[in-house]
Amino acid sequence: MNKLSAPESKTLLDIPALKASCSEFSLHELCLPRGLDEDEIEHLDIAIGRRRRVLRGDRLFEVGEPFRKLYAIRYGHFKTVHIGASGDEQITGFQMTGELLGLDAISNDEHQCDAVALEDSEVCEIPFDRLQEIIGQLPTLMRHFHRLMGQGITREQNVMLLLGNMRAEQRFAVFLINLSLRYAERGFSPTRFHLRMSREDIANYLSLTIESISRILASFKKQGLVKVDKRDVSLLQIVRLRSLAAGTEPSVSLR
Structure with missing residues (x-):
């Protein structure tokens, strides 16, 4: 312009x-x-x-x-x-x-x-x-x-x-899928992106604690859903993440 x-x-x-x-x-x-x-x-x-x-x-x-x-x-x-x-x-x-x-x-x-x-x-x-x-x-x-x-x-x-009746892990899955779709619309990778916001910001946005975000990330990594390196995120099983976001995937363990 x-x-x-x-x-x-x-x-x-x-x-x-x-x-x-x-x-x-x-x-x-x-x-x-x-x-x-x-x-x-x-x-x-x-x-x-x-x-x-x-x-x-x-x-x-x-x-x-x-x-x-x-x-x-x-x-x-x-x-x-x-x-x-x-x-x-x-x-x-x-x-x-x-x-x-x-x-x-x-x-x-x-x-x-x-x-x-x-x-x-x-x-x-x-x-x-x-x-x-x-x-x-x-x-x-x-x-x-x-x-x-x-x-x-x-x-x-x-x-x-997000702030309604969704489970914590479902909220986070919705957050990741939403970012994935928006990056894809702009011609970027839908499965690999850099988080510009902090974990504190994400927790605030999702009405969760920082500890909950850390537990969810650890669980997602253990389940093979994501790979995380600091703020670099790779969505390894995007179909499962979409199902989790939609509420059709059983809740993952946060332990």
Whole structure:
């Protein structure tokens, strides 16, 4: 995507280069949804503001901050954190390259969570008022962003399921399978990936203790389901893991 020096700046687009750039960073499905012609791509490019670097541990936005923009993750990983009335933090999701941040604020015009970078990352800022104007003119783009918003809602619903009646090992299996699917969608290996989040973060997200996460990992390794080297994870029996996530595989021993 071309970086604009100011909202009113105009540039002559090199469409092939634009597509190559977005594809390289796994944003082609977000920024160049199927069905857009070159004029529509140009309209979308104008809606994109500047790129923004976010260093590991820094916040992209915070609870209560006024809603002005959506953020497309160009590269890197984030976690979203809800702060309870007592000050307790609950991680509500992990986001990766090609996904949108900021959808939580659309309903009441302010952010409901903090977005924290898990590693040095970069986002494309999308001013929401300009995006709305363009979406109103491009039905293809409107349908695309409605789909993205629906995916965000679905992910939140899945979190509620995780925190429901699932056994601890089932929650962790769902977590691994979810990452596997999302990495596969971006052209990466569905069975080998690096966890950007800490075990503490995973435990918080799944409402488990760190000790439970360690026991589950040890059990999964003993069962031959996974191989773990620090934060590098290999899913050795993904079919069984899917069955465990779906609740059709008998519970594994945590001893």
